[in-house]
Amino acid sequence: MAETLYFYDLETSGFNPREQRIMQFAGQRTDLDLKPIGEPHNILIALSEDILPDPDAILITGITPQQTIAEGISEAEFLKIFNSEVALPGTIFTGYNTIRFDDEFMRYSHYRNLYDPYEWQWRDDRSKWDLLDLVRITRALRPEGIKWPFDDDGKPSNRLGMLTSINELEHENAHDALSDVRASIDLARLIHAKQPKLFNYSLANRSKQKVAELVLAGKPFVYTSGKFDTEYEKTAVVSVVAKGDDRQGVVVFDLRFDPNDYKDMSVEELAEAMRWHKPGEKVASIPVKTIKFNRCPAVAPISVLNAEVTGRLKIDMSKVAAHQEALAKLPDFANNILKAVALLDKQQQTSQSTEERTVDAQMYDGFMGDSDKRLMAKLRTVNPSEFNDYLDDIQDKRLKNLLPLYKARNYLKSLTSDERQVWDEFKNARLFSSDNDSRMAKFMKRIEELRSLPATNDQQQYLLTELELYGQSLLPSS
Secondary structure (H helix, E strand, O other): OOOEEEEEEEEEOOOOOOOOOEEEEEEEEEOOOOOEEEEEEEEEEOOOOOOOOOHHHHHHHOOOHHHHHHHOEOHHHHHHHHHHHHOOOOEEEEOOOHHHHHHHHHHHHHHHOOOOOOHHHOHHHOEEOOHHHHHHHHHHHOOOOOOOOEOOOOOEOOOHHHHHHHOOOOOOOOOOHHHHHHHHHHHHHHHHHHOHHHHHHHHHOOOHHHHHHHHOOOOOEEEEOOOOOHHHOOEEEEEEEEEOOOOOEEEEEEOOOOHHHOOOOOHHHHHHHHOOOOOOOOOOOOOEEEEEHHHOOEEEEHHHOOHHHHHHOOOOHHHHHHHHHHHHOOHHHHHHHHHHHHHHHHHHHHHHHHOOOOHHHOHHHOOOOHHHHHHHHHHOOOOHHHHHHHHHHOOOHHHHHHHHHHHHHHOHHHOOHHHHHHHHHHHHHHHHOOHHHOHHHHHHHHHHHHHOOOOOOHHHHHHHHHHHHHHHHOOOOO
């Protein structure tokens, strides 16, 4: 089947894919020339009664839990539509910042609902791409023909709403998934029309094989990423300083800087400098970034640079060459960078292990075995009343723990009285345990905090009242 683009966007009940859920899914398929194919999808997904949304997220989307329950379908029903109508062979999934946000929600949705969390995006010649990094690298390298917005502080901004507004593209309702999809397609058309070579280069070189081929060629290259400063249009000339043990990515050094200034830092100092910190937090930093080959990073050969670009991005090519030469003479620095990355990974794993480890959050604990994947496919087709007949055949403990949650969340009326009691106990423990520190207590407290803000308008006050009523509806009857 010929390749097609599928632009999609999600509106979610919060920002953590392990805790929160998709409330709206929208998407539109196009050919590679960005002409629509078929009708768009626009689906509301009912929030299950063990989930409390983030009130801040609801004020952004305007979608209440009550609306999803009244008008939406279950996650299981949605994923049947998604895997039969959307995830067609040759589909290139894309959107605005989908790789870092939407794709992760989709993976967790698949995992919770007895699907392999990854196959939807790679099997049968499917793949992924991200419009946000295309926008960033276009602004940095080939901005001609497109208007580029700045925020209130005068800093460059690549927010979708600002880009569509300044370029007079239709975007009626920002934070409505279908409106955002249409706006993303129009923005892609604009870049395709004004900078077709860069558009086609980015699309053709999205695979991890193509990325690795360029990155591992042993030469400096151009890298555009949200990790870089807006002063330089998120772009730098970088060189590989260390390769990860998994061969799925590298650590690169920004050649604007002299590596000799950092060579004497200890592993612990390097790790602290590489750690993510809140904006405005005063900490030592180091011009080292990671690149994951499978995340479609915006990379390009150094030959794309010209005098206009290097001047605008403040790239001194003589210093780049000198810093590249200096970097090659610092093998101990490279070794310490690898140790610092390993230390950060270990600290992150320790942090995660101290968090509540429900089965919903265990997607990355390993791959499901082939026998369990065959069983998952079977379970998605049988009557829910038959689920218990397959319990003895399950090998992965996660699947055994997911199955009763899958049944309760998607087929609530099929629960026996004993299963209903277990489900109620699970919900109550999830929502009300820890008294004043429970999820419900935090939910209600945040509603009151938002209510008291002077900037909260009448529509937002209405949404907060709806959220309060929703929370009250989940209170135990006793």
